[in-house]
Amino acid sequence: MSRVSSNRLRVGLVGCGQRARDYYVPLLTTLADFEPVGCVGRSTARAAEVAHALGCPSYADVEALLSRAHPDLVVVCVPYHANGEVTLELVDGRVALLCETPLAHRLEVGDAIVERARSSGSIVAVAEQFPRFPRVELVRLAIESGMFGRILHTASDFGGHGYHGMALARTLLGLDRVPLQALGIQRSFDVAPHWSRIEGRSGRNRERWDFGAIEFADGSFASFVFTDHGYDSPLRWHRQVRFFGSGGMGVDDRLTVLDPDAREPHSLPIQWDTVELRGHHWVRGLAVVAPPWLGGQRVEWRSPYPDVPLRDDQIAVASALAEVASRSAGWGSRSIRRRSRVARSGVHARDRAFARAWWRAVPLPSPTRTGALLRRSVMARSPAYR
Numbered sequence: 001m002s003r004v005s006s007n008r009l010r011v012g013l014v015g016c017g018q019r020a021r022d023y024y025v026p027l028l029t030t031l032a033d034f035e036p037v038g039c040v041g042r043s044t045a046r047a048a049e050v051a052h053a054l055g056c057p058s059y060a061d062v063e064a065l066l067s068r069a070h071p072d073l074v075v076v077c078v079p080y081h082a083n084g085e086v087t088l089e090l091v092d093g094r095v096a097l098l099c100e101t102p103l104a105h106r107l108e109v110g111d112a113i114v115e116r117a118r119s120s121g122s123i124v125a126v127a128e129q130f131p132r133f134p135r136v137e138l139v140r141l142a143i144e145s146g147m148f149g150r151i152l153h154t155a156s157d158f159g160g161h162g163y164h165g166m167a168l169a170r171t172l173l174g175l176d177r178v179p180l181q182a183l184g185i186q187r188s189f190d191v192a193p194h195w196s197r198i199e200g201r202s203g204r205n206r207e208r209w210d211f212g213a214i215e216f217a218d219g220s221f222a223s224f225v226f227t228d229h230g231y232d233s234p235l236r237w238h239r240q241v242r243f244f245g246s247g248g249m250g251v252d253d254r255l256t257v258l259d260p261d262a263r264e265p266h267s268l269p270i271q272w273d274t275v276e277l278r279g280h281h282w283v284r285g286l287a288v289v290a291p292p293w294l295g296g297q298r299v300e301w302r303s304p305y306p307d308v309p310l311r312d313d314q315i316a317v318a319s320a321l322a323e324v325a326s327r328s329a330g331w332g333s334r335s336i337r338r339r340s341r342v343a344r345s346g347v348h349a350r351d352r353a354f355a356r357a358w359w360r361a362v363p364l365p366s367p368t369r370t371g372a373l374l375r376r377s378v379m380a381r382s383p384a385y386r
């Protein structure tokens, strides 16, 4: 229940590290829908710094944050390995939760969060931002409009690691598809020594590959490839997301359908609505129009914050915030509520479908070997995997 008369959602931040500073501090202090009311971090100095930037108090622990600051929404932004446990503690119906990726790094903790969210009626969303990038959102909406026919296959090649890559592939395929079986393969190889930007060193010469595939009950399938060099290596410079429909296809944002004679691909250019500010073009909306022989339908994506200059990655995280906020009961922002696109249910539909597919892609072809590989490929992380 919101404790203020304003329309703003009271937000608490748990974790005051890099991601909090890069995304949640700027967003929570810029977007008028949110009011930062407190933060929690293990290091007092770091928590005080973030509290100062947010303009709110810092608290020693989560209980103090809840009982004294009365947040409506808590963003869980603790280290990778702690996300699940901290989220699990908070899933009891008192506050809505937006959890940084991944929701949990152990299957049973993720399952427990989903189960507890269901039984307590809590709103739990994962800040999985890759499918919320503006161009991905537009492509998803265009796919949903039917202009590419039925989607048969999607692929994320270095589109993002693990859950990010699979989230992209699954989102474009449609999260309502029921997974039938899954395959995960992980392999390591020697490669030419080269520079690693993230590690800040040369001579890296070993690469780990992750490959994943899911077959769905309707025969469609999604695949994903990534390596632990995917974000920072001169050896692996290519990133691509593809979808193939019965009436067209897309490679990143290059979209095509058949021409009227069905002899050539016909390009569907993306129309950009941007605003120029401080030398940048900030995206406010994107659109694509089906050709006349397919009905001429215009499909549009609008930024949830068109009046605020945000980078694409910031829009993606802001969309996650807006979406979970729109589902929070008992607080007053009608502006966000109007933007709600998600079904009303105990757990965020997108995350639930994602969790179900990625964690529970059963029955597996071979319960022992393939299952173990899949889980290891999903759950195991190298330090570069953040």
Ligand SMILES: NC(=O)c1ccc[n+]([C@@H]2O[C@H](COP(=O)([O-])OP(=O)(O)OC[C@H]3O[C@@H](n4cnc5c(N)ncnc54)[C@H](OP(=O)(O)O)[C@@H]3O)[C@@H](O)[C@H]2O)c1
Pocket (backbone or CB within 6 Å): 014, 015, 016, 017, 018, 019, 020, 040, 041, 042, 043, 044, 046, 077, 078, 079, 080, 081, 082, 083, 086, 100, 101, 102, 127, 128, 129, 386
């Ligand atoms: N979606 C994406 O693309 C993406 C990208 C990067 C990161 N992430 C995720 O974002 C999260 C945060 O990453 P980061 O890079 O910001 O990590 P970080 O720099 O290590 O910061 C984590 C913060 O959480 C604090 N903390 C640790 N355990 C805590 C607990 N039990 N209760 C409260 N605070 C606790 C830490 O305190 P101390 O300072 O005292 O250690 C630190 O301030 C991770 O889950 C990561 O996987 C997602």
